[in-house]
Amino acid sequence: MSDATFTEPNPAMPRRSDFPKGFVFGAATAAYQIEGHGFGGAGPCHWDSFAATGRNVAGNEDGARACEHYLRWAEDLDLIRDAGLDAYRFSTSWARVMPDGVTVNPEGLDFYDRLVDGMIERGLTPYLTLYHWDLPSALADKGGWANRETAEAFAEYAAVVMDRIGDRVARTATINEPWCVSWLSHYEGHHAPGLRDIRATARSMHHIQLAHGLALARLRAAGHRNLGIVLNFSEILPAGPGEEAAVDLSDAISNRWFIESVARGTYPQVVLDGLGGHMPQGWEADMPTIAAPLDWLGVNYYTRAIVSHDKGAAWPATRAHEGPLPKTQMGWEIYPQGLRNLLVRMARDYVGDLPIVVTENGMAWDDHVQDGQVADAVRRNYIAAHLGAARQAIAEGANLQGFFYWSLLDNYEWAFGYARRFGLVHVDFDTMKRTPKASYHALKAAVSR
Ligand code: IFM
Numbered sequence: 001m002s003d004a005t006f007t008e009p010n011p012a013m014p015r016r017s018d019f020p021k022g023f024v025f026g027a028a029t030a031a032y033q034i035e036g037h038g039f040g041g042a043g044p045c046h047w048d049s050f051a052a053t054g055r056n057v058a059g060n061e062d063g064a065r066a067c068e069h070y071l072r073w074a075e076d077l078d079l080i081r082d083a084g085l086d087a088y089r090f091s092t093s094w095a096r097v098m099p100d101g102v103t104v105n106p107e108g109l110d111f112y113d114r115l116v117d118g119m120i121e122r123g124l125t126p127y128l129t130l131y132h133w134d135l136p137s138a139l140a141d142k143g144g145w146a147n148r149e150t151a152e153a154f155a156e157y158a159a160v161v162m163d164r165i166g167d168r169v170a171r172t173a174t175i176n177e178p179w180c181v182s183w184l185s186h187y188e189g190h191h192a193p194g195l196r197d198i199r200a201t202a203r204s205m206h207h208i209q210l211a212h213g214l215a216l217a218r219l220r221a222a223g224h225r226n227l228g229i230v231l232n233f234s235e236i237l238p239a240g241p242g243e244e245a246a247v248d249l250s251d252a253i254s255n256r257w258f259i260e261s262v263a264r265g266t267y268p269q270v271v272l273d274g275l276g277g278h279m280p281q282g283w284e285a286d287m288p289t290i291a292a293p294l295d296w297l298g299v300n301y302y303t304r305a306i307v308s309h310d311k312g313a314a315w316p317a318t319r320a321h322e323g324p325l326p327k328t329q330m331g332w333e334i335y336p337q338g339l340r341n342l343l344v345r346m347a348r349d350y351v352g353d354l355p356i357v358v359t360e361n362g363m364a365w366d367d368h369v370q371d372g373q374v375a376d377a378v379r380r381n382y383i384a385a386h387l388g389a390a391r392q393a394i395a396e397g398a399n400l401q402g403f404f405y406w407s408l409l410d411n412y413e414w415a416f417g418y419a420r421r422f423g424l425v426h427v428d429f430d431t432m433k434r435t436p437k438a439s440y441h442a443l444k445a446a447v448s449r
Contacts, residue, residue, distance in 0.1 A: 013384040013446045014391055024125065024402030025447045026087035027080055027424060028360050029069070030132035030176065033411040035093065037134070038064035039071065041107045043099025046140040047133065047414075050192035061417030067409050068432050070111065075434065077118045079425055080408060083440055084448035087125035089359055089404045090115065091132035091176065092161050094154075101136035101153055109164045116165045127359070127404070128169040129230060130158050130215065132176040133192070144193055145181060145204035148280060151211035158215035159222060166224050173298050173359065174215045177232040178208040178258050190415055202278035206286070209261050213289035220292075230298030230359045231258045233346075235338040239308035239321045246309040246318045249274075253316060254305070263350040265291030274315040297351050298359035300406070301339045301386075303332035328382075329364035329420055336385035343393035343400055355401045361386050362406035364413065364420040367437060374426045374437035383443060405443065409434070 016025065032047055051062035069076055080088050094101070096108040119126045131154065139150050158174065166172065175181065182204035185191040195201075212229050219227055236251045238244065252268035260266050265287040272279065310319035325333040339361065346356060363382045367374050383405060394400050410423035418429050424440040427433070 008385075009381070011381055011384040011388055013380070013442060014387040016447045016449065018391055020394065020401075022401070024086045024357070025443075026085050026089055026125075026127065026402065026404040027083070027408035028089035028127075028404040028406050029408050029411065030091045030129070031093035031096065032063045032066070032132065032134040033407070033413070034067040034069040034076075034409055035096070036064065036066045036068045036070045037062070037093070037095070039068075040096060040111055041099065041105045042093060042096035043101075043105070044137040045093070045095035045134040046137060046144060046192040047135075049137060049140070050194050053194070056194055057415050058417040058419050061412070063412045066412050067427050067429075069409070072432065072434075073115055074118060076408065077115075077122050077124065079434060079436065079440075080124055081122040083424070083436075083444045085124070085443075086447075087127055087170070087402065087404070088119055088408075089127040089129065091129040092165075093134040094131060094157050095134045095136040097161060098136060098157055101139040102156075104160060109161070112161070112165055116168045120168060126165075126169040127171050127173075127357075128161075128165070129173045129176045129359075130154075130161060131174065131181075131211070133181065135192070140193060145207050145211075146186070146200040147203075148207055148210070151207045151214055154211040155214040155218040159218050162219055162222065162224050166219070166222075169226075171226045171228060171296055171357070172219070172224065173228050173230040174212040175208060176230045176359075177300060178205075178212070178229075179232055179254055181208045183253060198275065199278040202275040203280050205257060205275075206280055206283050209258070209290045210286050212262065213286065213292055216292050216294075217289060226295045228294050228296040228298055228357075229262055230300060231255075231262075232300040232302075232360070233259075233342045234302070235304040235335070235341055237304055237306050239306050243308045246307045249316050250305065250307045250318050259346065259350050261287065261290050262294060263291070294351075294354060296355040296357060296401075297346065298357050299343065299346060300360035301342055301358065302330075302361065302363075303328075304335045304338045329366050330416075332363075334363070334382060334385070336382075336389040338389075339386050340389040340392045340396070343390065343398040344396050347393075347398040353399050355399055357402040357404070358386075358390060358400065359404050360406035361403065362422050364422045367410070367421045367423075367426055369426055369428070369435050372435065374435055376437045376439045379424075379437065379439035380442040383439060387446075
């Protein structure tokens with residue numbers, strides 16, 4: 001298989017039998033994006049206040065209703081089972097389980113208990129993510145991820161959730177996409193809490209990794225197994241000749257900070273140099289905690305980035321360029337070989353034979369229901385090409401054990417509100433009607449036994 005395969009207009013869809021025995025096919029979601037944060041006694045979280053602040057989110061939309069998954073979870077689990085998928089990656093909401101960040105809401109824990117039992121009844125394997133961005137407002141008020149205490153509180157929350165459902169989940173990830181939690185939210189201001197502050201950035205970049213490490217230690221001590229973290233990666237490419245330093249720095253900020261710290265216990269010096277005196281005092285002592293052994297690594301992959309040095313700009317003085325490839329509704333280039341490259345790189349440079357799971361890969365498109373159907377051939381092709389890239393990574397030695405499409409449902413796409421559709425299943429946000437798209441049926445045909 002060559003790179004050419006990935007750019008064919010209509011790539012062949014790999015089938016279950018093309019993957020190693022036991023390979024897990026699934027779909028992924030996250031609590032705030034689908035549940036409806038207004039139901040079930042969830043407390044306010046920093047996404048509620050970010051969304052309530054003008055100009056942060058398209059249409060000022062929030063997750064109060066979302067896909068009403070809190071009410072319609074059984075129908076949604078049926079959709080996963082009926083697609084022939086093996087597993088469901090979901091997240092628990094910290095603000096639902098602990099509305100004030102500390103006190104347990106029994107209704108919240110009961111919901112996840114029912115949800116996990118519902119998966120098992122349907123033969124679906126539960127994959128849990130403990131933090132997919134719904135930080136309780138009470139903790140945001142005390143500085144959120146810029147405050148070390150949030151990392152400590154996270155370990156407590158992780159223990160409470162796992163004490164209730166940890167006996168039935170197959171794999172648990174502590175944090176989803178720490179780059180988004182820290183850099184995207186504290187330096188670029190695109191996500192809650194919407195800061196543009198280098199000091200808060202430095203602190204959140206360390207504390208989110210520490211939260212992972214503290215939770216890992218706590219869960220191990222309680223006897224839990226199959227613990228990991230989900231990192232998002234982009235392949236970084238130069239906009240032209242002579243841009244090696246810009247590529248190196250962008251790669252260090254987006255990719256290496258997170259994988260290097262969990263795999264080796266170090267942060268890239270080129271980022272430490274830029275963050276200067278803003279790192280929290282004594283951070284070095286936390287590195288062994290952050291680098292405690294993992295049982296698996298989750299990889300989220302969507303696209304590549306093309307960068308150059310931005311002359312005269314403040315650190316990091318890099319700038320992103322629009323690439324020439326076809327793009328999704330997010331404006332992200334479709335670049336499947338980046339997935340192959342990253343998986344091979346992770347195995348070769350960082351995690352060796354550790355199990356890797358593609359925990360998110362998918363695309364947004366302006367889908368519409370016509371005559372009860374959604375004709376999303378572009379998504380079918382996207383999935384086919386990325387599954388092809390995953391196969392190639394396996395052939396080149398990556399111990400890839402699963403692939404989760406993002407997302408099961410059209411949902412709340414953060415700062416874009418409900419205006420970006422990633423789902424295998426279309427959601428009408430007025431009626432909440434679910435309509436499986438053509439890509440759902442194509443994936444079903446590929447993975448059905
Ligand atoms: O919707 C998000 C998800 O919450 C985290 N990973 C990327 C997805 C698409 O932007």
